[in-house]
Amino acid sequence: MHWRRLLKVLHRDIGYLAVGLTIIYAVSGVAVNHISDWNPNYRIEKTTLKLDSIPYQLSKDEMVNFILNTLNITDEVKNSFRPSPNELEIFLEGKTIHVNYQTKEATIEKVNPRFLIKETNDLHLNKVKGAWTYIADVFSVSLIFLAISGLFLLKGKNGITGRGAWLTVIGFAIPIIYLLIYYMINN
Numbered sequence: 001m002h003w004r005r006l007l008k009v010l011h012r013d014i015g016y017l018a019v020g021l022t023i024i025y026a027v028s029g030v031a032v033n034h035i036s037d038w039n040p041n042y043r044i045e046k047t048t049l050k051l052d053s054i055p056y057q058l059s060k061d062e063m064v065n066f067i068l069n070t071l072n073i074t075d076e077v078k079n080s081f082r083p084s085p086n087e088l089e090i091f092l093e094g095k096t097i098h099v100n101y102q103t104k105e106a107t108i109e110k111v112n113p114r115f116l117i118k119e120t121n122d123l124h125l126n127k128v129k130g131a132w133t134y135i136a137d138v139f140s141v142s143l144i145f146l147a148i149s150g151l152f153l154l155k156g157k158n159g160i161t162g163r164g165a166w167l168t169v170i171g172f173a174i175p176i177i178y179l180l181i182y183y184m185i186n187n
Contacts, residue, residue, distance in 0.1 A: 049107075054066075
């Protein structure tokens with residue numbers, strides 16, 4: 001078999017194998033790139049309720065029980081503390097309650113994982129560890145192979161000796177130029 005034909009077969013088959021992982025890493029990459037705009041792993045729902053009264057003379061633990069009873073919440077308390085004399089934070093499984101004694105408001109923050117996006121981020125950031133580390137390594141090597149083999153698939157004016165050479169140079173130049181500008185501005 002001619003080397004270019006073998007290269008095309010390998011490029012095609014490895015490319016098919018890489019499609020699923022490429023989509024997972026791409027979706028996660030976009031999600032994580034915008035972490036300053038949103039939480040890519042969790043959706044946080046906030047509900048603020050006005051309390052009729054707050055008995056100031058209660059101890060912290062008594063206040064926790066009072067708040068939970070008032071809000072009809074029966075979840076187990078993980079922890080609680082007073083960040084200031086007029087505030088109380090109560091931590092439950094999957095939610096937090098912020099109480100402001102002065103405004104008599106209780107804000108309940110409920111945390112829900114984002115369907116599939118959290119899981120793709122866990123894979124992309126290798127939070128699952130174990131065998132996934134080796135799968136991700138094989139995927140990375142496969143991407144390197146796909147990038148390099150793709151350079152030699154076409155001959156002539158559209159291949160690496162023609163138009164492909166210019167596009168390849170541009171592909172390398174984009175991150176290099178960006179980094180040069182970034183470090184010149186930020187140093």
